[in-house]
Amino acid sequence: MKSIIEWSLAGLLAAVLALGATVARAADPLPSWNDGPAKAAIVAFVDKVTKPGSPDFVPEPERIATFDNDGTLWAEQPMYVQLFFALDRVKALAPQHPEWKSTQPFEAVLEGDMKSLAASGEKGLVTLDMATHAGMTTTEFEKIVRDWIATAKHPTTHRLYTKMVYQPMLELLAYLRASGFKTFIVSGGGIEFMRPWTNEVYGVPPEQVVGSSIKTKYELREGKPVLVRLREINFIDDKDGKPVGINEYIGRRPIAAFGNSDGDLQMLQWTTAGDGARFALYVHHTDAEREWAYDRTSTFGRLDKGLDEAKAKGWTVVDMKKDWKVIFAADR
Amino acid sequence: MKSIIEWSLAGLLAAVLALGATVARAADPLPSWNDGPAKAAIVAFVDKVTKPGSPDFVPEPERIATFDNDGTLWAEQPMYVQLFFALDRVKALAPQHPEWKSTQPFEAVLEGDMKSLAASGEKGLVTLDMATHAGMTTTEFEKIVRDWIATAKHPTTHRLYTKMVYQPMLELLAYLRASGFKTFIVSGGGIEFMRPWTNEVYGVPPEQVVGSSIKTKYELREGKPVLVRLREINFIDDKDGKPVGINEYIGRRPIAAFGNSDGDLQMLQWTTAGDGARFALYVHHTDAEREWAYDRTSTFGRLDKGLDEAKAKGWTVVDMKKDWKVIFAADR
Numbered sequence: 001m002k003s004i005i006e007w008s009l010a011g012l013l014a015a016v017l018a019l020g021a022t023v024a025r026a027a028d029p030l031p032s033w034n035d036g037p038a039k040a041a042i043v044a045f046v047d048k049v050t051k052p053g054s055p056d057f058v059p060e061p062e063r064i065a066t067f068d069n070d071g072t073l074w075a076e077q078p079m080y081v082q083l084f085f086a087l088d089r090v091k092a093l094a095p096q097h098p099e100w101k102s103t104q105p106f107e108a109v110l111e112g113d114m115k116s117l118a119a120s121g122e123k124g125l126v127t128l129d130m131a132t133h134a135g136m137t138t139t140e141f142e143k144i145v146r147d148w149i150a151t152a153k154h155p156t157t158h159r160l161y162t163k164m165v166y167q168p169m170l171e172l173l174a175y176l177r178a179s180g181f182k183t184f185i186v187s188g189g190g191i192e193f194m195r196p197w198t199n200e201v202y203g204v205p206p207e208q209v210v211g212s213s214i215k216t217k218y219e220l221r222e223g224k225p226v227l228v229r230l231r232e233i234n235f236i237d238d239k240d241g242k243p244v245g246i247n248e249y250i251g252r253r254p255i256a257a258f259g260n261s262d263g264d265l266q267m268l269q270w271t272t273a274g275d276g277a278r279f280a281l282y283v284h285h286t287d288a289e290r291e292w293a294y295d296r297t298s299t300f301g302r303l304d305k306g307l308d309e310a311k312a313k314g315w316t317v318v319d320m321k322k323d324w325k326v327i328f329a330a331d332r
Numbered sequence: 333m334k335s336i337i338e339w340s341l342a343g344l345l346a347a348v349l350a351l352g353a354t355v356a357r358a359a360d361p362l363p364s365w366n367d368g369p370a371k372a373a374i375v376a377f378v379d380k381v382t383k384p385g386s387p388d389f390v391p392e393p394e395r396i397a398t399f400d401n402d403g404t405l406w407a408e409q410p411m412y413v414q415l416f417f418a419l420d421r422v423k424a425l426a427p428q429h430p431e432w433k434s435t436q437p438f439e440a441v442l443e444g445d446m447k448s449l450a451a452s453g454e455k456g457l458v459t460l461d462m463a464t465h466a467g468m469t470t471t472e473f474e475k476i477v478r479d480w481i482a483t484a485k486h487p488t489t490h491r492l493y494t495k496m497v498y499q500p501m502l503e504l505l506a507y508l509r510a511s512g513f514k515t516f517i518v519s520g521g522g523i524e525f526m527r528p529w530t531n532e533v534y535g536v537p538p539e540q541v542v543g544s545s546i547k548t549k550y551e552l553r554e555g556k557p558v559l560v561r562l563r564e565i566n567f568i569d570d571k572d573g574k575p576v577g578i579n580e581y582i583g584r585r586p587i588a589a590f591g592n593s594d595g596d597l598q599m600l601q602w603t604t605a606g607d608g609a610r611f612a613l614y615v616h617h618t619d620a621e622r623e624w625a626y627d628r629t630s631t632f633g634r635l636d637k638g639l640d641e642a643k644a645k646g647w648t649v650v651d652m653k654k655d656w657k658v659i660f661a662a663d664r
Binding site for chain 2: 199207217225250252273
């Protein structure tokens with residue numbers, strides 16, 4: 001049984017927390033969002049699932065929100081950041097691989113011949129991935145990623161990639177967490193490419209990141225255990241793979257999901273097909289001046305079927321140009 | 333900038349929390365543990381990693397603890413609970429499969445012929461698993477597990493399996509969580525067999541359960557998305573698979589790991605090989621009266637190499653007979 005002291009403490013604590021919540025609520029949790037249907041829909045959803053006694057109330061542990069990364073939380077043009085990483089790694093490793101000078105797709109990368117690289121197709125990209133992402137231990141790979149992300153810059157904005165994250169989405173992540181949500185990343189990107197920096201940049205810890213992966217193998221090297229990254233795909237966390245990954249890694253169906261491309265469509269379908277209040281949102285890239293404008297025909301982040309389904313089903317579509325006061329965290 | 337009101341609130345809150353922590357600390361967090369080297373080692377480890385300013389201090393988000401399930405958190409004799417589940421499912425499904433009457437290993441199960449079942453080996457068990465764990469949707473399987481675990485009883489104790497969880501380990505889980513640890517299950521058992529009940533029984537939510545799995549496939553059935561469980565193994569979370577699973581699902585190396593068999597050895601090796609303070613514990617089944625006594629030659633939960641390595645490396649070994657005042661949660 002609880003002692004009187006404990007009960008009094010609990011009461012005092014509750015009062016302090018309630019007062020703190022009131023103070024916090026007074027401020028706009030989404031200051032970089034213009035007033036409009038997207039912002040209103042987000043706030044209305046959060047209000048109804050968090051209000052005790054509301055018919056749509058969702059207990060805190062079930063408030064799972066999943067976010068795509070490329071194009072949803074950070075920029076993905078003119079190509080995925082991880083692809084820039086792979087190309088930089090090819091250049092860094094080239095001295096140890098003289099044969100790459102005359103082998104595709106490496107030759108194309110080393111000569112900056114993007115046309116030949118594109119012509120190498122998915123097979124070419126997988127070859128690049130395996131050459132640059134596998135063969136080392138997980139600890140070694142983590143260091144490679146950390147070193148690269150700390151200094152690599154975008155070719156046209158000349159900014160660190162971690163400064164090309166969307167300020168309004170950072171606010172949305174924080175708002176959801178302050179409202180008792182657990183926020184996850186569910187991305188087609190490499191799980192071990194994201195985990196070294198998602199906590200610092202998005203406030204999403206490694207154990208809440210789901211992504212694509214290659215297989216690893218446990219080994220003892222001179223008695224010391226290591227995990228070696230193998231040249232073999234383990235899981236592709238894209239399209240149909242997103243609900244599969246959510247089920248496998250999280251084990252709960254999200255009540256809210258956020259994406260920007262057809263690769264996120266199945267995640268949004270899966271999320272909204274659950275019982276009770278659900279929320280699905282697409283970020284639509286409409287701002288050619290402050291960012292990029294693209295959708296139905298884009299090579300990276302194509303949004304075509306998803307845009308039609310969003311309209312048909314009444315999902316929230318963010319018009320970046322209209323809905324966001326600022327785009328990048330760096331602009332703030 | 334924080335307002336004066338917020339600062340005052342924060343100060344008051346900190347004072348209340350500190351006072352609450354002092355009150356809580358006065359009580360023994362592990363009342364079902366006898367005083368002895370195992371309990372002392374646990375408490376000493378928790379104290380040093382949680383004490384600010386200690387050279388061994390670990391920030392809260394990095395306090396990851398992983399627990400095996402079978403034989404570590406609940407009983408695994410005379411065989412794994414999930415195997416009882418599979419056998420019960422064969423019996424329940426038999427009317428729809430008349431051919432099972434004359435097909436091994438089903439025939440053995442239906443006739444209660446454990447010798448022939450054992451003779452069917454791992455191949456036989458996988459066949460049983462696929463027949464009983466696959467073919468339905470994830471939602472259907474979850475319901476099957478929930479219904480079974482709510483009523484199925486152990487053949488000799490006649491208790492619900494969820495009452496055959498170890499009271500001292502429940503206290504340990506709660507103690508670690510109260511000390512800022514995030515507790516995970518990392519089990520060779522099926523991830524979707526565990527997730528429906530681990531939160532209620534252990535306080536471990538679905539997203540903190542790692543286990544073995546079969547592949548799933550995303551489908552739209554009459555426009556409604558489902559995940560279908562396929563007859564294909566996805567991942568075996570045992571032995572070498574445990575560090576692989578920890579890296580893939582959690583993405584951080586634990587600072588403490590708890591197991592009871594050789595299947596947990598690599599998890600304990602991986603955990604203790606990290607930098608800074610680390611803790612590894614084996615539960616040794618030594619109590620033939622209150623539970624079961626087994627180790628080096630047991631079919632289920634064999635502890636042989638692990639016991640030698642624990643002694644060589646100074647890992648904590650729990651002597652269930654000596655160290656635990658009560659065994660099962662039901663005995664309390």
